[in-house]
Amino acid sequence: MTIPVTIRLQEVDFDVAREIAAMTRGRKDVGAVVSFSGICRSDEMDEGGAIAALTLEHYPGMAEAEIARHVDEALARWPLTGVTVIHRFGRIVPGENIVLVVTASSHREAAFQGAEFLMDYLKTRAPFWKREERDAGNRWVEAHDRDDSAAARWTKS
Amino acid sequence: MTIPVTIRLQEVDFDVAREIAAMTRGRKDVGAVVSFSGICRSDEMDEGGAIAALTLEHYPGMAEAEIARHVDEALARWPLTGVTVIHRFGRIVPGENIVLVVTASSHREAAFQGAEFLMDYLKTRAPFWKREERDAGNRWVEAHDRDDSAAARWTKS
């Protein structure tokens, strides 16, 4: 049975429920579905005020290819029965979705591990860049060291 | 700000989308929502045939209390902004939902860890028992050693 993989980059929001429901449609071997939704926060004040919006820039062509490479790696490492990755680009206001990862498997460990792996890699390897709009102006978000260490834990030693 | 906790034991199905959406309502500090849906599978054949249905028995009163104790522990261990646990009981046919855990946090690590912790404990400590209906008759599901070891990894050493 082929493993359904969906990768989409889009400006519009996504429907988490539909993506989760798609994981079990027509299958009897799905016992666990994990979803991760990444959402635009606005609670952290800095000298520029609160975040009014994020704008996500991406590298078309490479972004899809890079996500596909990591989905393939996830499928090779865990017995997944389905994977969906949706990443938005463009302007996103607080409370809106940014990214969705949904993984399905017969067992919960694989679904959890696959989703965490994909999120860690999306953070550090997918060619997307966030720019914050605050009252005082716009600023590119800086990469976090903790995201690099999160991604590094999946490297085979 | 109080952390919204929802714990429900019910015979009817639940709406994953509504539970996920509730995590961000009226809050600005939610950056990550993880959902885990446990689903009734029917792909494993044994000498009794395929699973036609599961019946879940539970210990009313204790089940709610035991889940609440583990939710409290999750809240103490990770900076979660919301937790929802819904566990169904009664008869469930293949493809239907059994259990839902939704966790929210400012950061993805806490949301993932909290959800995994709660699922591991639900499997081994929540007073629920599954009985399978197969063509050849009914049988109580046996506990898995691997579920005990999954739960044990959260014990402080």
Place this chain on the structure above:
Amino acid sequence: MKVLYFAWVRERVGKTEETVEPPSTVATVSDLIAWLSQRGEEYAHAFDRPSVIRAAIDRMHVKQDTAIAGAREIAFFPPMTGG
């Protein structure tokens, strides 16, 4: 005290709950299992492998060496398979 049974322990005993008054020599959960096992074939069958039986006192998981003094509700059941 009230005793509750769940899953295949319930099916073997043939009842969901009952009130029992064990003698004062029955001090721990493990003693209570041994005492119940003497009450008839159905109990002997339910508790024939005491080590696999799990117990809760007043809706908290306990080990079998826990004292039962003061317990209002004791439940016996197999290892849990929820989630």
Place this chain on the structure above:
Amino acid sequence: MKVLYFAWVRERVGKTEETVEPPSTVATVSDLIAWLSQRGEEYAHAFDRPSVIRAAIDRMHVKQDTAIAGAREIAFFPPMTGG
């Protein structure tokens, strides 16, 4: 070869892409960064901390010591902040 810029590298350079023909002495990604930096103030500003710049050749992440021979498309950008 085509060179693409993203995020603040793009803003500093002032363009999203261009076609360049570096001399054959420009062998690696790191050489290309140094060569671009000489092209004007905007480039010098974009590449003023070369160690933070990430690169991709033909849509694959590469290290700066990677050879650029045969590359059709080289992209420069800051560390990624998606997800």
